[in-house]
Amino acid sequence: MSLVAGIDAGTQSVKVVVYDAARREVVATVSSPLALISDDDGGREQHPADWVAAVRTCFDRIDPAARARIAALAVSGQQHGFVPVDADGNVLAPAKLWCDTSTTAECARIMDAVGGTARAIALAGNPVLAGYTASKLPWTKTHRPDAYARLATILLPHDYLNFVLTGQRFCEHGDASGTGWLDVRTRSWSADLLHATDPDRDLGACLPPIASPDALFDIAPAMAGQLGVPATVKVAVGGGDNMMAAVGTGCVEAGRLAMSLGTSGTLFAYSDTPVIDAEARWAAFCSSTGGWLPLICTMNCTVATEQVARLFGFEAREGDALVRATPPGAGGLVMLPFLNGERTPDLPLGKGVLAGLDTTNTTPAHVYRAAMEGATYSLKYGFDAFVHAGMRFERIVLTGGGGNSAAWRQMVADVFGLPVDVPAQAEGAAFGAALQALWALRRAGGDAASIAEIAREHVTADPALSVTPDPARTPAYAAAYRRFLQHLDAVTPLQRG
Template sequence: MYLGLDLGTSSLKALLIDDTQRILGSASAPLTVERPHHGWSEHDPDSWIAATRKALAELANTHASELAKMRGIGLSGHMHGATTIDKDGKVIRPCILWNDTRSYEEAAELDADPQFRRLTGNIVFPGFTAPKLKWMAADEPEAFSRVAKVLLPKDYLRLWLSGDAISEMSDSAGTSWLDVGKRAWDDGLLSATGLERRQMPALVEGTERAGALRAEVASELGLPAGIPIAGGAGDNAASACGMGTVGDGHAFASLGTSGVLFAANNRYLPNPDSAVHAFCHALPGTWHQMGVILSATDSLNWLSRITSTKPSALTAELGDTLLAPGPEVFLPYLSGERTPHNDAAIRGGFAGLGHESDRPALTRAVLGAVCFAFRDSLAALAQTGTVLTRVTAIGGGSKSDYWLEALATVLDLPVDIPEGGDFGAAFGAARLGLIAAENADPLAICTAPKTETTIHPNRDLTGAFDEAYHTYRALYPALKGAMS
């Protein structure tokens, strides 16, 4: 038996699999984000431990005998969080989360230092870990002076489980302290934020053993003492392990609250100027790239709120047949945009509205805009030499065949829909736990699910969507100029 623990922003999920990778059960416990000031977003790290206890207690109610046979644990978690620990192993302050924007000035200052993009292959975004520590040094100097270790969220969970301060490559690549090509901490990057290598956790690959379960915790959780804990992965890399997106050129498009176009690579292919993330993958000798859209299904959710109509009802109004784009164009920058603009200040808008612009027309424009944003990411990936031949769709938006046909047509790529099942980050973490415990072949374990169906581009509408995309592209600089 193998356990995957996925520490999310809103909940912690525990998922149990056997040696055939059959899912035996899962449980989750909610988490609360604290926002004490505008732009702040924090978690109490102790709430992660309480949530783990709660989820495993729930799982033990129905699977106690299976938990007693556990052979390995894998960890996944939301990336970029700054969890600061003092010399006694105590948390210094609440964890500053990935969606916290307080350190935007520090991020810009670090990004202006050319060594950061050169070594990390990424823009220094406000959500990354390094600017948060630079903010802490300036605004909370007493607390900063007590920092003995900086841990990513899932690695604080590991510290509780095993007593070891260890991280792995995929999560650490999102800190702005890792030389992503060399897969190692860089002293110069650390020094730029007033830190030293001794304050960083040790590094392993995601498939390697990274600590063992302490007897005290094992007894409390009903698990065998001493079982190995895998290095694990950041949440997107863990999801890729769950989806089998580990081979060169394999890709998925995640239509979630935010949108991610994720491509696995067998070499390091940075392109920071395009705001594409280039991170280490969870498997040794592999990397991945991500184009990130900040408001994917969140754009449809916004339209749902202002029209008092459920998202499913909005898409149902469009029918089953894909329509050509109308004159209405939407820009989905409700929270700014990551790829390709790296613009936290830009906001969304409609153009081309007329008296005839009804609710279905607005829905069609919103769905199309998210597809166009994915096309921006596809173009950014292509600039690095990453050429995709197909993508697998995941996330809540993938339940709309209309939306997926629009996406296939805009990207000019077939879009695969996997068979039903849970292939997310918790499943990927459990797979990594299995690999670490049994020294298994990662490629033999991290296989892709069967494809239930494939949606192909609608060639009759390719020209119309191309024309609408070029209009969409022209509107960003116009809107940016108007807002400046």
């Protein structure tokens, strides 16, 4: 009769899912919003205390009877963030987030120090990109020297919440591979990249130990009391939000492709071996379940459609009707939706571009469609790199807030030319964290089931939301995508400075 819970600490909100595995039923889904601190230099930050407060708020909204039945939980957290913590566990400064592009110059300096981008890929499997944790350390050393001097432990957002829950400092391979320091081939820290980040300090001493994917920790008694859960609750290692979304969409075995349409957009595919690209067209991450997760990330997805909705004074949920009222290709309107800079394509200093305006397409509906198409084409740009490398997929499993849009689901099917399924459990990352907790709890009890077997048992598609490509629209989208690429080629030299 026990339950498992998944906590997803994202950029916009904290979500908690409570799952009854015996009945295969979600018994509670709650959320609490988060504020974002934005600066003109590309800085994007949050206060870690706000995450903790949001977690408490979420648990307060769950029926006490359900909370009392929770046996294990796990945390999914936004990747790449930097939470500086002192020896006593105090947070020293706001957390710089994945979408923070203020440290672009620091990325270049770190890679120059090891011999360039190719050398960084040789050392870790990935370059140090804008938003990755590594570049946030020299930025903090320069701009927040007092905090940097007192730094004892480097924690990612999900690591910090685990620290709050358990009182222990640890990380795991999936989220750690997004720091820029982890050699994903060997699953060990790169001494060369750590030294390049700060040659005057042993940053390795600030990194927490890496826990195994199925490890369990005891919840701190004080936190159990604050959340209203039993003092016997176990905390699984959890992982980065993309890694937990992979679990929640069943993308834990080869051949599956998952897409997340959230603030950022992601594509990821499970592999039993490292999948590293010499041109860094994707992130060669580890999974949080013992494998690898080649991943493509765009920094502007629902943020683009929501920005357009705010601009014209309507709610994003009204956008489907506007998309249906306009033709594929938005009447020639093209948006490069790089409002937060961009990672795919690699334009950290990029800005949004709206092109092709004329007297017929300058309408809220056309601009909204152009934003949705632009976000989708950015993901298609990354998908093309997967295909060029020989990866093949039969279907797309879609998650994230954008997946709630029927128009967006159909657009993905039409642009990618693949059928689209949507998991019955909409909160992919939170649900994935709950399943990871279930897996770890069962393994601790002697059950040898693999995470893939757990996913096959509990991850199901909602047949009412599945869509297939419409061949009547495919040519129009193909032409619009070519226009997108042409505009991208034209502005890239300008946006790279």
